Amino acid sequence: MKVVLVGYMASGKSSVGKALAEEMGLEFIDLDHYIEEQQQMTISDIFREKGEIFFRKLEHEMLHRVLSENEDIVLSTGGGTPCYGTNMGTILNQADHSIYLQLPVSSLVERIAKEKEERPLVRELTDDELAEFVGKHLFERRQFYTRSTYVLDCHEKSIERLVEEIKQELL
Template sequence: MNGKKMPTHIVLIGFMGTGKSTVGQLLAQRLGYAVVDMDAEIERREGRLIRDIFAEEGEGAFRKAESDTLSEILSRSEVQIIATGGGAVLAEQNREAMLSNGFVIALTADTADIIQRVGNDPARPLLQGNAADRVHKLLLERKHAYDFAHLTLNTTGLTAQQVADKIWDSWRSRG
């Protein structure tokens, strides 16, 4: 094979609560591609819930499982819509793999919207304690973590369908 291979996957990145899973489902329906929710895939591969991985082995073990899972998913030859976890971008190897193998779209949202969407979700181990404070702190820590994306879309005030439509338009015209 000569030359660099064309990116094949649509990779959705962004902070928790920005709509990655919902938009991924809508894109998959529209495009006829499989959708892979990274968090669900990690839980399937590990045989336990993400919150249990955090509780039993810590964030480091989860991040390793996340990187391993992402690498395997991105190596698949069929086009997929991949909804990553919010922290999948923290490892440089993950960012490089996403860019090499996909069209990367960062979904963002206003802080108040994120807190409203995820603030009471017990399945989010990084938000234990005061969820609003944790969201503010994590957003500050990850302020530029999603800057490498090919496209950034703010989902605030948009329906998931509107976001999916914007991604579809960009995907179609990227040629």
């Protein structure tokens, strides 16, 4: 079974993905970490040294590779992965299930604010700018995320509860 988790940054894709994979006895792959391992560079360095266009082409190639080469996985994507090129189509065509981890802007802002230093995209923003940025960005990206086969409301739910809800949907 191939399960792909999509959603905005800090929506819990990696945390939920790891717990879900463990619970279901599947391999867990974080696409951003996979890309970093393959390139021997951080995502930030790839963006800085080679540019976003290079990264997005690489990301598409790695997404296709991971989904083609693995039968039983839970894959967490980067927040922008489904929104570029034909990536969402690739996810829908090659995965058995795609799940959008949906959170309100206020929850995302609260989570992102706690880890701004680790997120180059928002590191320099004030808290007021962050809320506006996330709201606008999420509005643009939601059309891609909602193409997923399942939209999961994650607001005020524990990882354990989310894993249970996903399992009920998958089985």
